[in-house]
Amino acid sequence: MFMFKEGQKWYRNEEVADSYDQERFTQGGVVLDKKERETLLSLVEPDGKKVLDIATGTGRFARTLSDNGGDVVGIDASREMLRGGEAEYVQGDALRLPFKNKGFDVAVSMRFLHLLEEEQIIGFIEEVARVTKNKFVFESLHPMSLRIFYQWILPQDSHLYSNSLLQKKFDQVDAVMKVKKEEKFAVPYGLYQRLPKDLAEEVSLVDDELVDRHTGPASTVYWELYFE
C-alpha cells in the first residue's frame, strides 16, 4: 500500500517513481508526451541558454531541452524520481532553490504547480525569479475542465487553480513584468494515457480543434512569466 496522499510526498515513493513513465507515457500517453514536449518547445527556445527544469521528475523535459541545445539543470525533491541522462540533475526543493541569483536564462516547470498549496505560490514564483534572468514557463490545471470528474479519485492531492486566482498571485510578485498564457488540451491528460496510441492520435486532432475553437476552458494552461 502507498503511504502518501499529499502531492509533494507522493513521488518520493519508489513504486510510484518506478512506474511513472510506464503508466503515463506508453500507448496513448506517447501522443500526450509528444504534444507536451512540442508545446514546451513552442514557448522556450533553449538553444545556447542556461535552463532550469524545476520538478524535473524522470527528466523528460530536461532531455528535450538539452536535445535542442540547452545547457540544462533538472531539480527534483524526489531522489527516487531522478533518472539522469542528458542534463545535470540535483535533488532539492523548488521552494528553496540551491542556486545563485540570476544563474539561469530560463526556467520551466511542467506538471508541478498543482502540487503546491495556494499559500506557497507567491513564494515559489519569487524564488524562481531570484534564480532566473528572463522567463519562466509552467502549466496549471484548470478547475472548469473535464478533470474535475476524476480529480477526486487520484491518489495524490492536486489543486486546480483558476486563471484569475493565479493572475492575482502573479500581480503580487514585483519581479513579474509581463504575463502571457495559452490554453491547451481540452481533453485532460488522464484520457490520453488510457487510450491505444492510434485512437489517442485521433483524439489529439479533435482536441486541437476544440482548443482552436475556444469551446470552453481547456484542462491545461501554459503560462509565461517575464522577469525584469
Ligand SMILES: C[S@@+](CC[C@H](N)C(=O)[O-])C[C@H]1O[C@@H](n2cnc3c(N)ncnc32)[C@H](O)[C@@H]1O
Ligand atoms: C507530476 S511530476 C512531474 C515531473 C515532470 N516535470 C514531468 O512532467 O514529467 C511532479 C514532480 O514534482 C516533484 N516535486 C514535488 N514537490 C517538489 C518540491 N517541493 N521541490 C521539487 N520537486 C518537487 C515530484 O517529486 C515529482 O517528480
